[in-house]
Amino acid sequence: MIKENIQRIKGEISNSARKSGRNPEDIRLVAVSKRFPATKILEAIQAKHLLFGENYIQEVKEKRPLIPAPARFHFIGHLQTNKAKIAAESCDMIETVDRFKLANALNKHLQKIDKKLEILVQVNIGRDPGKSGIPPENTEDLILQLQQLKNIEICGLMTIPPFESDPEASRYHFRKMRELLEELIAKGLFQERKQPELSMGMSNDYQIAIEEGATIVRVGTAIFGNRPAL
Numbered sequence: 190m191i192k193e194n195i196q197r198i199k200g201e202i203s204n205s206a207r208k209s210g211r212n213p214e215d216i217r218l219v220a221v222s223k224r225f226p227a228t229k230i231l232e233a234i235q236a237k238h239l240l241f242g243e244n245y246i247q248e249v250k251e252k253r254p255l256i257p258a259p260a261r262f263h264f265i266g267h268l269q270t271n272k273a274k275i276a277a278e279s280c281d282m283i284e285t286v287d288r289f290k291l292a293n294a295l296n297k298h299l300q301k302i303d304k305k306l307e308i309l310v311q312v313n314i315g316r317d318p319g320k321s322g323i324p325p326e327n328t329e330d331l332i333l334q335l336q337q338l339k340n341i342e343i344c345g346l347m348t349i350p351p352f353e354s355d356p357e358a359s360r361y362h363f364r365k366m367r368e369l370l371e372e373l374i375a376k377g378l379f380q381e382r383k384q385p386e387l388s389m390g391m392s393n394d395y396q397i398a399i400e401e402g403a404t405i406v407r408v409g410t411a412i413f414g415n416r417p418a419l
């Protein structure tokens with residue numbers, strides 16, 4: 190099942206990319222394995238998929254040692270500053286940096302272990318009070334501050350728009366994110382990157398996110414099925 194799902198979604202990603210005149214290779218699929226056991230991740234690896242997303246640091250800590258090295262983990266959950274050490278050690282990208290204090294804590298641990306870590310800045314594009322992320326108008330200032338931290342590499346932006354049962358309704362937020370990124374690029378904030386990342390889109394709306402410029406989509410349910418309850 191997992192293998193077929195991954196193949197189907199990769200096909201859909203290519204279709205959406207072509208439909209919007211983009212190169213399918215510019216879009217990466219993060220298979221969101223949160224709450225699923227390591228055995229499911231291994232099944233996906235057998236289907237030649239190597240990029241995974243996790244929301245809970247405790248789960249990363251438990252599963253990571255069970256997964257062979259070529260697999261990579263993006264952290265996509267809310268990260269508490271007191272968990273920065275584990276995150277810095279065990280993740281390949283933190284997609285949810287939304288404050289200087291957290292980035293500074295990550296940077297300190299990274300310096301100690303002499304590691305450079307990719308991050309994305311999480312933007313609360315829908316100004317949803319229940320969601321993490323920095324308000325769009327403060328994104329530039331935060332990135333300018335983060336640029337002082339030598340062990341983190343700012344690769345782009347990430348967002349979780351407000352939930353909409355009709356995926357078409359998310360298009361507005363995805364477009365706003367692309368416009369924000371373009372504005373920051375025009376201001377010279379991502380000079381060292383050829384194509385800054387835009388992580389947006391989940392199981393029910395990743396195709397629309399791709400049409401609006403996503404370079405990373407995070408898909409859980411459509412690959413692994415409904416998540417077991419906590």
Ligand SMILES: *Cc1c(COP(=O)(O)O)cnc(C)c1O
Pocket residue numbers: 221223244265266349390391392393407408409410411
């Ligand atoms: C759980 C989660 C996803 C995946 O959601 P699905 O609807 O299962 O595809 C993507 N992004 C984030 C930040 C998540 O927490």
